[in-house]
Amino acid sequence: MQSLNGKKALITGGSRGIGRATAIALAKEGVELGLIARSEESFEVVRNELTALGATFVTAVADVSKEDEVQQAIKEIEDQLGGIDILINNAGVGVRGSFQELSTDQWKKVLDTNVMGIVHVTKAALPGMIEKNKGDIINISSMSGLKGTVGSSAYSASKFAVVGLSESLMQEVRQHNIRVSVLTPSLVETDFTRGRDHEPNPEKFMQAEDLAEYMVSQLKLEQRTFIKSAAHWATNPF
Ligand SMILES: NC(=O)c1ccc[n+]([C@@H]2O[C@H](COP(=O)([O-])OP(=O)(O)OC[C@H]3O[C@@H](n4cnc5c(N)ncnc54)[C@H](OP(=O)(O)O)[C@@H]3O)[C@@H](O)[C@H]2O)c1
Numbered sequence: 001m002q003s004l005n006g007k008k009a010l011i012t013g014g015s016r017g018i019g020r021a022t023a024i025a026l027a028k029e030g031v032e033l034g035l036i037a038r039s040e041e042s043f044e045v046v047r048n049e050l051t052a053l054g055a056t057f058v059t060a061v062a063d064v065s066k067e068d069e070v071q072q073a074i075k076e077i078e079d080q081l082g083g084i085d086i087l088i089n090n091a092g093v094g095v096r097g098s099f100q101e102l103s104t105d106q107w108k109k110v111l112d113t114n115v116m117g118i119v120h121v122t123k124a125a126l127p128g129m130i131e132k133n134k135g136d137i138i139n140i141s142s143m144s145g146l147k148g149t150v151g152s153s154a155y156s157a158s159k160f161a162v163v164g165l166s167e168s169l170m171q172e173v174r175q176h177n178i179r180v181s182v183l184t185p186s187l188v189e190t191d192f193t194r195g196r197d198h199e200p201n202p203e204k205f206m207q208a209e210d211l212a213e214y215m216v217s218q219l220k221l222e223q224r225t226f227i228k229s230a231a232h233w234a235t236n237p238f
Pocket residue numbers: 012013014015016017018019036037038039040042062063064065090091092093094113117140141142143184185186187188189190191192193
């Protein structure tokens with residue numbers, strides 16, 4: 001197991017849900033953080049929590065689907081933290097509806113955020129990792145990236161793409177000592193799942209903290225191989 005103390009992590013969608021829980025968990029390990037989200041207000045809670053922990057962190061407002069905003073935000077974060085060792089591509093949006101109900105604009109928004117968002121952020125952060133000959137990238141897919149279900153064609157297509165992108169990238173960058181992992185979690189109780197057609201069942205939904213703890217344990221592993229992790233409960237969450 002390696003210590004994470006002093007490492008620098010960039011988390012997209014770091015203001016709420018899984019990203020926020022991961023920021024807290026990494027801060028407790030002594031990791032310095034750069035957090036990206038679209039709205040300044042959404043950082044308020046995590047900012048107070050990280051300050052209370054005495055963490056070193058910076059926040060940047062950017063929409064991951066917009067390449068120019070991403071480049072600017074990552075430059076600011078790299079300058080302030082002095083580089084990025086760990087990239088967690090977590091920002092994502094969902095959309096529910098049958099294929100016939102979903103408009104092409106809804107498809108584009110999901111693909112631009114969930115797939116092109118990872119492309120934009122990784123393109124901006126990867127050169128620094130290659131230069132240091134070291135890095136960790138964790139991409140958050142979903143169980144919808146392994147199996148399509150009714151009402152999730154656009155989301156599922158985006159999350160399948162994340163798995164494929166991750167598998168290819170790992171093989172391309174392992175020569176630079178960069179480990180790429182992809183997680184395919186089942187339902188997690190966050191704003192993302194609250195208020196949908198099924199309310200979170202606390203006995204069957206994972207908590208964001210469970211996933212954050214899992215990521216910390218993966219990052220501590222010394223092995224530099226591709227990790228394709230399920231990270232879901234064995235039970236059907238419904
Ligand atoms: N919750 C689940 O059941 C579940 C299961 C499997 C996988 N996942 C995946 O896990 C990831 C996080 O989900 P979550 O449940 O934590 O969602 P969440 O609670 O809705 O939080 C999403 C985070 O991403 C940010 N974000 C959204 N769109 C963005 C964009 N275009 N650019 C920058 N930041 C953006 C949000 O902040 P702003 O709104 O301020 O931008 C927020 O910080 C997603 O990729 C999701 O697909 C979730």
